[in-house]
Amino acid sequence: MRAEHVPEELPRARCVRPGVVAALAAVCLSGFFAWGAVHLVVLVRHGFGADTGLGLVWIVCFALLWWVPLAWLERPLRATPEQAADLDRLVVTVQVPVYNEDPRVLEMCLRSVLEQSRRVDRVRVVDDGSADPGTGAPVDYADIRDRFLERASAAGVEATWDRTPNRGKRYAQMHVLAADDADVFVTLDSDSVMDRHAVREGLAPFADPRVQSVAGHVVVLNRDANVLTRMTGLLYLPFTRGLRSAQSVLRRVTINSGTLAFYRAHLVRDRAGVYEKETFLGRPMQMNDDSMLTFYALLEGDTVHQPSSLVFTLVPERAGHYFGQQLRWMRGTTVRHLWWLRYMPVRGVVFWGTVLEYVHLFLGYAIPLMILAHPGLRSQAGEIALAALVIGAAVGYLISLRIFTIVRSDETVFQRFLLFLLAPMATVWRLLLLRPLYLYAMLTCGRVAQWGTRDRVEVALPAGAAGR
Structure with missing residues (x-):
C-alpha cells in the first residue's frame, strides 16, 4: 500500500x-x-x-x-489592493497535528508550509503520541523535526514541535491553539501538501469581515497509484466542487475539509475546553472535527470555499482503508446533521x-x-x-x-x-x-x-x- x-x-x-x-x-x-x-x-x-x-x-x-x-456561479474571492495590505498584516498560525504519519509525507507537508508565497507567521506541529503499533515504542521524527525547525528559523517563521500523550486530533490542535494570539488559524492535515499560493488565496475571503471560515480546495495527490485513487478523484468532485461550491455561493459551507481550512482565530480560542470534549450519546467524539469548527463559524457569520486555495492530499489505496474512512465520515456527517437540524435557523x-x-x-x-x-x-x-x-x-x-x-x-x-x-x-x-x-x-x-x-x-x- x-x-x-x-x-x-x-x-x-x-x-x-x-x-x-x-x-x-x-x-x-x-x-x-x-x-x-x-x-x-x-x-x-x-x-x-x-x-x-x-x-x-x-x-x-x-x-x-x-x-x-x-x-x-462560484468564483475565487479576491481582495482589493487596500484589503490585501490589511490581510498581509494578519498574524497567521498553521497547525499540523501528527499521528503515525509516514515520514516522507510529513516532510513534504511541512516543506509546503515554509514555501508559501505569502509567508505564514507561525507553524505549530503537535505529535499526538505517535507509537509503533507492534512494540508501543514512540515513533522517532527527530531528523524531520530538526530539519523543519532549522528551515523555519532560516525563513523567519516561528515554529514549535511538541509531543503529547495520544488523546486525539482535537486535543492535539487545542494543545497549541488555545493560547495562540494569531488572527487566523490554518488547519492542515499531515498527509497533505499545499500549493505554493494556498495561504495567499485562502486569506483573500477574509477581506470581508462577515467571513468567518474558508475551505480550501482538495485534490488527490496520489491519483496515479491505482484505479481506486483515480476513482476517488472523481468521487470528490460532487462535494468539493459541487455541493460545497453551491453552498459557498450562498455563503453557507457546512463542512470545511480538515485537509486545509482557515478560521478567524477567536472562533477556536473561544471554544477551548468545549471543542475537544464533544460527546454523542454520552461517548467522546474525536472525529468530525472539521465540521464542528465549521459549525462554530456558521453560528457567527459566513462560511465560504476558495477554489484557488489548493491542497493535495493522499487518499486510500486499498478497499478496506477506503470504505473504513468513508464509514467514519458518513457517521460523523449523520451526527452533524442532527446539530444542523437542531441549531440552524429553520428558514435558513x-x-x-x-x-x-x-x-x-x-x-x-x-x-x-x-x-x-x-x-x-x-x-x-x-x-x-x-x-x-x-x-x-x-x-x-x-x-x-x-x-x-x-x-x-x-x-x-x-x-x-x-x-x-x-x-x-x-x-x-x-x-x-x-x-x-x-x-x-x-x-x-x-x-x-x-x-x-x-x-x-x-x-x-x-x-x-x-x-x-
Whole structure:
C-alpha cells in the first residue's frame, strides 16, 4: 500500500482562465436545464402515470439537484489592493497535528508550509503520541523535526514541535491553539501538501469581515497509484466542487475539509475546553472535527470555499482503508446533521439543505419500490432503469467538467480527458456502494467508540520521494 506515483517535487496547480470556466459553465447549465425542460414538458402533456415513465419523480429529482447549476456561479474571492495590505498584516498560525504519519509525507507537508508565497507567521506541529503499533515504542521524527525547525528559523517563521500523550486530533490542535494570539488559524492535515499560493488565496475571503471560515480546495495527490485513487478523484468532485461550491455561493459551507481550512482565530480560542470534549450519546467524539469548527463559524457569520486555495492530499489505496474512512465520515456527517437540524435557523439554507439531502436519500430507495408496486410502472421497469442510467451518466459528466478547471503540474490534458470519460463509473459507484454504506452509517452512527484514529501508517510515499 504505497503511493508509487507521487512526484519528488512539490506539486503545483492553478485555476484555468475565467473565460474557459465560463464556457464550461455554459455547457453545464444548458445541458442541465434542457434535461429539466424535457421532463417538465412530458409531465405537463401527459400527467403522472405509467405513460410518463415517472415524469413527476424525474422533476422532483431535478429540483433536488439544485446545487449542480448553482455551483458553476462560484468564483475565487479576491481582495482589493487596500484589503490585501490589511490581510498581509494578519498574524497567521498553521497547525499540523501528527499521528503515525509516514515520514516522507510529513516532510513534504511541512516543506509546503515554509514555501508559501505569502509567508505564514507561525507553524505549530503537535505529535499526538505517535507509537509503533507492534512494540508501543514512540515513533522517532527527530531528523524531520530538526530539519523543519532549522528551515523555519532560516525563513523567519516561528515554529514549535511538541509531543503529547495520544488523546486525539482535537486535543492535539487545542494543545497549541488555545493560547495562540494569531488572527487566523490554518488547519492542515499531515498527509497533505499545499500549493505554493494556498495561504495567499485562502486569506483573500477574509477581506470581508462577515467571513468567518474558508475551505480550501482538495485534490488527490496520489491519483496515479491505482484505479481506486483515480476513482476517488472523481468521487470528490460532487462535494468539493459541487455541493460545497453551491453552498459557498450562498455563503453557507457546512463542512470545511480538515485537509486545509482557515478560521478567524477567536472562533477556536473561544471554544477551548468545549471543542475537544464533544460527546454523542454520552461517548467522546474525536472525529468530525472539521465540521464542528465549521459549525462554530456558521453560528457567527459566513462560511465560504476558495477554489484557488489548493491542497493535495493522499487518499486510500486499498478497499478496506477506503470504505473504513468513508464509514467514519458518513457517521460523523449523520451526527452533524442532527446539530444542523437542531441549531440552524429553520428558514435558513443549512436547515433545508439537510432536509433535502434526506429527501433525496429517501427517493433513492422509494422509487424502485414504487416501480415494483405499480403494475403499469413495473412493466416499464427496464425502460425506466435505462432512462435513469442515461440521466445519471449525463449529470455525472456535467459535474465532472470541473476536472478541466484546474491545471496541475503533474497531469496532462489527455490524462484529464481520460479521467473525465470515467464519470459514469463514479455515478454507478456512488449508487451501488456508497449509497447503501451511507444508510448503514446512519443506522450505526452511535458507534462513536470505533471512531479512533489510525494505529499505523495507511498510505506512504516510496523511498526518495520526499522533497529536499
